[in-house]
Amino acid sequence: MDRMGRRDALRNLAAGAAAAGGLGVAASAVNAQGWTDPFNEGFDGSEFVLPELPYAYDALEPHYDEETVTIHHDKHHAGYVRGANAAMEALAEIRGGDRPGSEIKHWERQLAFAGSGHVLHTLFWLGMTPGGSEPTGDFADAMEDSFGSVEACREHLTAATGSVEASGWGILGYLPLTDSLIILQAEKHQNLTVQGVVPLLVIDVWEHAYYLKYQNNRGDFVQAWWEIANLEYASMRYAAVRGM
Numbered sequence: 032m033d034r035m036g037r038r039d040a041l042r043n044l045a046a047g048a049a050a051a052g053g054l055g056v057a058a059s060a061v062n063a064q065g066w067t068d069p070f071n072e073g074f075d076g077s078e079f080v081l082p083e084l085p086y087a088y089d090a091l092e093p094h095y096d097e098e099t100v101t102i103h104h105d106k107h108h109a110g111y112v113r114g115a116n117a118a119m120e121a122l123a124e125i126r127g128g129d130r131p132g133s134e135i136k137h138w139e140r141q142l143a144f145a146g147s148g149h150v151l152h153t154l155f156w157l158g159m160t161p162g163g164s165e166p167t168g169d170f171a172d173a174m175e176d177s178f179g180s181v182e183a184c185r186e187h188l189t190a191a192t193g194s195v196e197a198s199g200w201g202i203l204g205y206l207p208l209t210d211s212l213i214i215l216q217a218e219k220h221q222n223l224t225v226q227g228v229v230p231l232l233v234i235d236v237w238e239h240a241y242y243l244k245y246q247n248n249r250g251d252f253v254q255a256w257w258e259i260a261n262l263e264y265a266s267m268r269y270a271a272v273r274g275m
């Protein structure tokens with residue numbers, strides 16, 4: 032691959048990561064009632080930012096103690112924000128030719144780790160409130176439709192979270208494909224995604240996808256794939272995801 036070709040490939044490769052930075056959530060983050068999702072405060076339009084807690088540090092006592100909340104938010108979560116911004120900056124420098132392309136694996140891993148940490152911690156804080164609260168409206172109906180009952184959802188999420196192997200998360204999410212709620216375990220934060228990213232265009236690099244023709248030359252397959260990439264489909268899906 033010549034130098035420009037390589038740089039173009041890197042630019043294209045990293046475009047997904049750049050989209051992850053914006054997450055494209057702005058359009059969908061305001062619901063029909065005009066409620067704006069405070070999750071959006073985790074990104075200011077150019078950088079990830081550490082949102083302030085929506086309650087006092089001691090507001091979740093005695094269930095969640097002030098000291099843990101303070102360290103968890105001010106130190107741990109803040110570290111993920113710094114890490115995610117550093118990764119986005121480094122990836123931009125790679126695209127611009129100011130860092131070697133050989134660093135891309137390192138920084139993509141950093142982006143997945145810190146970006147997912149930021150997204151999940153932002154949701155974690157918003158997912159707690161002093162005294163707790165009950166599900167309402169369509170969401171309560173969705174819990175019943177997806178799991179049988181609100182209580183069954185609670186039990187499933189409890190069991191899934193409790194049995195995550197090593198470090199990780201229990202996640203109650205929405206799967207657009209089935210228009211239903213889904214419960215997942217996440218090991219670590221990432222492996223290797225930024226949680227919340229909606230895939231637009233994907234490249235299979237399992238060996239079964241290219242080995243018969245390309246053998247061990249995965250890079251050649253990826254280069255060839257760009258000749259058949261359906262960016263029009265990705266464009267339409269992008270518009271659909273953003274509600275445009």
Ligand code: MN
Nearest residue numbers: 103107108152
């Ligand atoms: Mn944490």
